[in-house]
Amino acid sequence: xxxxxxxxxxxxxxxxxxxxxxxxxxxxxxxxxxxxxxxxxxxxxxxxxxxxxxxxxxxxxxxxxxxxxxxxxxxxxxxxxxxxxxxxxxxxxxxxxxxxxxxxxxxxxxxxxxxxxxxxxxxxxxxxxxxxxxxxxxxxxxxxxxxxxxxxxxxxxxxxxxxxxxxxxxxxxxxxxxxxxxxxxxxxxxxxxxxxxxxxxxxxxxxxxxxxxxxxxxxxxxxxxxxxxxxxxxxxxxxxxxxxxxxxxxxxxxxxxxxxxxxxxxxxxxxxxxxxxxxxxxxxxxxxxxxxxxxxxxxxxxxxxxxxxxxxxxxxxxxxxxxxxxxxxxx
Amino acid sequence: xxxxxxxxxxxxxxxxxxxxxxxxxxxxxxxxxxxxxxxxxxxxxxxxxxxxxxxxxxxxxxxxxxxxxxxxxxxxxxxxxxxxxxxxxxxxxxxxxxxxxxxxxxxxxxxxxxxxxxxxxxxxxxxxxxxxxxxxxxxxxxxxxxxxxxxxxxxxxxxxxxxxxxxxxxxxxxxxxxxxxxxxxxxxxxxxxxxx
Numbered sequence: 001x002x003x004x005x006x007x008x009x010x011x012x013x014x015x016x017x018x019x020x021x022x023x024x025x026x027x028x029x030x031x032x033x034x035x036x037x038x039x040x041x042x043x044x045x046x047x048x049x050x051x052x053x054x055x056x057x058x059x060x061x062x063x064x065x066x067x068x069x070x071x072x073x074x075x076x077x078x079x080x081x082x083x084x085x086x087x088x089x090x091x092x093x094x095x096x097x098x099x100x101x102x103x104x105x106x107x108x109x110x111x112x113x114x115x116x117x118x119x120x121x122x123x124x125x126x127x128x129x130x131x132x133x134x135x136x137x138x139x140x141x142x143x144x145x146x147x148x149x150x151x152x153x154x155x156x157x158x159x160x161x162x163x164x165x166x167x168x169x170x171x172x173x174x175x176x177x178x179x180x181x182x183x184x185x186x187x188x189x190x191x192x193x194x195x196x197x198x199x200x201x202x203x204x205x206x207x208x209x210x211x212x213x214x215x216x217x218x219x220x221x222x223x224x225x226x227x228x229x230x231x232x233x234x235x236x237x238x239x240x241x242x243x244x245x246x247x248x249x250x251x252x253x254x255x256x257x258x259x260x261x262x263x264x265x266x267x268x269x270x271x272x273x274x275x276x277x278x279x280x281x282x283x284x285x286x287x288x289x290x291x292x293x294x295x296x297x298x299x300x301x302x303x304x305x306x307x308x309x310x311x312x313x314x315x316x317x318x319x320x321x322x323x324x325x326x327x328x329x330x331x
Numbered sequence: 332x333x334x335x336x337x338x339x340x341x342x343x344x345x346x347x348x349x350x351x352x353x354x355x356x357x358x359x360x361x362x363x364x365x366x367x368x369x370x371x372x373x374x375x376x377x378x379x380x381x382x383x384x385x386x387x388x389x390x391x392x393x394x395x396x397x398x399x400x401x402x403x404x405x406x407x408x409x410x411x412x413x414x415x416x417x418x419x420x421x422x423x424x425x426x427x428x429x430x431x432x433x434x435x436x437x438x439x440x441x442x443x444x445x446x447x448x449x450x451x452x453x454x455x456x457x458x459x460x461x462x463x464x465x466x467x468x469x470x471x472x473x474x475x476x477x478x479x480x481x482x483x484x485x486x487x488x489x490x491x492x493x494x495x496x497x498x499x500x501x502x503x504x505x506x507x508x509x510x511x512x513x514x515x516x517x518x519x520x521x522x523x524x525x526x527x
Contacts, residue, residue, distance in 0.1 A: 017407075018377070018414045020370040022521055029496050030364050 040196075041139045041151050042096035042330070050092040052301075052326030056319065058084040061268065063314030073315045074119045079267040081317055082123075083115040084179065088132070092328075100141040108132035110161070110182050116267065118170060128165035128176055133157040133183040137190050147199060153192035157211065159185050163219050163259075175261040177269035178223070179317070185217025201236040221257035224276050226250070234287075241288055248281040248305070254313060268315040277312035279319065281305050301326045367498045368478070368491055369407050372452060375476060375489055376416050378515035381449055385472040385511075392422040396448045398464070399428045400455030402478055424448070431464065432457050441468050449512075454478035458485055471511040483525045488512070501525050 020028070042048060061068040061080065073080035089109040096102040111129040118124075137155020144150070161183020165176045189212040196205035211226040228251070234244035255272035262270040285303030306321045376393055393416055397403065403411070408423050426444060430437070441464065445451065451473055453461055462485040465475055475487045483490035483501035488510060490501045502522035507514055 017366070017369040017373045017410060018416075020374070022371075022374045022378075022517065025367055025370050025374065026497065026499065026521060028367050028370075028498065030367065030493065030498065 041100070041102040041141050041149075042094055044096055044099045046094075046096045046330060048092075048094040048328055048330045050090075050094075050326060050328035052090045052092070052324060052328075054086075054088040054090065054322060054324040056086040056088075056322040058086075058317045058319050060318055061315040062310060062312045062318040063316075065309065065311045066314075067318070068315050070117060073268060077265065077267055077315070079116050079118050080315075081114055081116050081267065081269055084317055085113050087111040102139040104135075104137050104139060104155070106135040107160075112180050112182070114180055114269075122170055124168075124170055126167040126169065126176055126180060128162075128167065128180050128182060130162055130165070130182050132161040133188070134160045135190065137192075148195065148197035150193065150195045153190060153194070153209065155190040157184065157188035157190060159183050159187060159217065161185075163217055175259065177262055177267060178221070178255060178259070178272070178275060179269050184213060184223045185219060186213045186215050186222055188213050202233065203236075204231075204233045206231050216257050219259040219261070221255050221259050221272060224253035224255055226252045241286065243286050244284070244303075246283040246285075246303075246305075248279075248283065250279045250281065252276050269317070274313050274316050277310065277314075277316060279307050279311070280309040281307045281319075285324075297330045299326075299328045299330070301328075364493075364498065365402055365404060365407055368402055369411055371491055371498065371500060372411070372450075372476065373414055373416070373421075375474065375514075375518065376421070376450060378518045379450075379474050380513040380515075381474075382472050382511050385447075385449060386419075390418045392420045393449045394422045394424065394447060395450040395452060396424040396426055396445060398426045398431055398451055398453045398456065399478075401425060401452075402454050428455055431460055436460055436463060438463075438468055445469060445473065448473055450474045450476065452476045452478065453482060453487065461485060461487070465506070471509070474510070474512045474514075475506070488514070489518075489522070499523060 059082065061070070061073050070080045070082065087110070090106055091109075092104065092106040094102055094104045109130070110132045111127075113125060113127040115123065115125050135155060135157050137153050139151050139153050141149055141151045161181070163181045163183055163185035165181055166173055167176055167180075190209070191212070192207065192209035194205060194207040196207075197203065207230045209228050209230075213222045213225055216222045228248055230246055230248045232244055232246040234242050236242045252275070254274070254276035258264065258272050259270075264271045268274050283303050283305030285301060287299060287301040289299045301324075303324045304321065305324075307319045310318050312318065372395070376395070381393075395411070401408075411421050412423055414421055426441070431441070445468060448470075449472070451464075451469060453464070453476070455478070456464070458481055461477065461482060465486040469475060475482075475489070477483060477487040477490035480490055480492035480501055483503045483506075486503060486506050488503055488506045490503075492499055492501060500522050501524070502514075502519055503525050504519075505526050507519070
């Protein structure tokens with residue numbers, strides 16, 4: 001999620017000085033101001049390649065906004081999850097055939113692990129790793145003035161991630177529950193709209209996005225629809241560094257249908273009706289953009305987010321924190 | 332939260348990346364500034380009209396002399412020399428700062444060197460010497476450009492300056508009126524005006 005203050009010089013050959021008009025030169029910024037934030041559009045002909053790593057840590061169980069002990073989970077289920085860690089390596093590419101249209105492709109590689117404990121106090125872990133769902137979308141700028149712009153996003157997620165992952169458990173080699181699967185198994189529609197504005201060293205914006213599942217997957221269920229709204233403020237510290245804060249409101253509805261291979265009495269993560277909820281998350285990040293040398297036109301970003309409020313259909317595992325690091329290169 | 336060490340791994344990784352990246356970007360702003368200034372130089376030439384007699388032929392190059400501490404690197408100068416303005420190419424020459432900032436200034440030598448020059452781009456000059464250059468040495472068919480707002484105030488026709496992370500330019504309307512070089516109204520419309 002990157003927010004770009006449009007670089008006006010990006011589509012000019014560095015040595016073709018005659019290609020820039022006086023009007024363009026007057027608007028050209030000496031140093032780039034490209035703070036991090038939300039999915040962004042590019043200038044005509046620009047290509048961006050990115051690699052990001054995200055680590056999310058979850059622990060404990062919640063019902064609504066209340067924390068539950070493992071014993072309370074065991075009152076209704078044979079097995080209680082205690083910790084879950086997700087690592088995601090995301091490869092991304094963006095290309096802009098025009099100033100107002102940018103195409104984006106992202107492919108995640110996921111590594112999920114979950115620690116669990118039985119009523120008999122037997123601890124065990126499960127793990128699943130592999131490709132997630134391929135995401136393809138188009139970002140279209142629908143309005144802009146000198147300091148602000150509004151773009152919409154339309155895209156889809158292709159079901160390239162597995163929904164059949166299994167692992168060893170105390171009762172055998174079993175299909176893993178919904179949160180441990182790598183994809184949705186359905187073709188998902190992505191919709192979004194982002195407003196972003198820049199005033200001197202300060203930039204800010206608001207973004208609303210949604211993922212809407214279609215149909216039902218081969219295992220007879222459909223993940224919940226997701227909606228989020230994000231507000232962000234970024235400050236340009238100097239020519240190369242910017243820092244940002246963000247506030248995310250997130251809603252996910254419950255799973256509909258059910259995987260017949262999962263026993264909903266066994267563990268809360270196998271219950272379709274215990275997968276939705278709302279979460280308010282805050283985040284802080286720092287971004288570095290190199291303008292020349294070996295790292296020219298590359299951006300390094302790091303962001304730490306943590307929930308402020310979680311209201312979950314529980315028992316359900318709560319989030320602890322998420323750390324995201326990314327590298328991107330714009331050409 | 333059993334994997335806290337990974338958190339610190341990320342921190343160390345990022346700090347290392349940021350440190351490496353910061354080492355590579357020291358000259359970034361200067362390079363960008365240089366390219367923008369080169370863009371202005373080309374545009375000023377594009378929107379200027381010289382007396383026919385200042386060129387030997389229709390395809391004679393526009394002679395540009397960089398006087399003082401040139402803000403342009405060798406690669407930018409090579410790029411400028413490849414730039415075509417209509418049928419004309421650009422011919423870049425340089426007069427080092429030492430030659431202009433000596434006391435007293437060698438007026439006759441500079442007059443000879445600048446006699447066939449169409450554009451003078453001044454940078455890093457002592458204001459007094461720059462003023463003497465503009466008022467007493469440069470031929471009237473020379474487009475004078477300065478690399479600081481100050482130049483426009485001492486009689487240079489056009490001067491670049493920075494304002495709020497952007498490069499802007501000033502036009503000295505009196506100097507432009509006195510010159511034999513005619514500038515397009517587009518340049519004058521976009522310029523910040525000074526007199527004197």
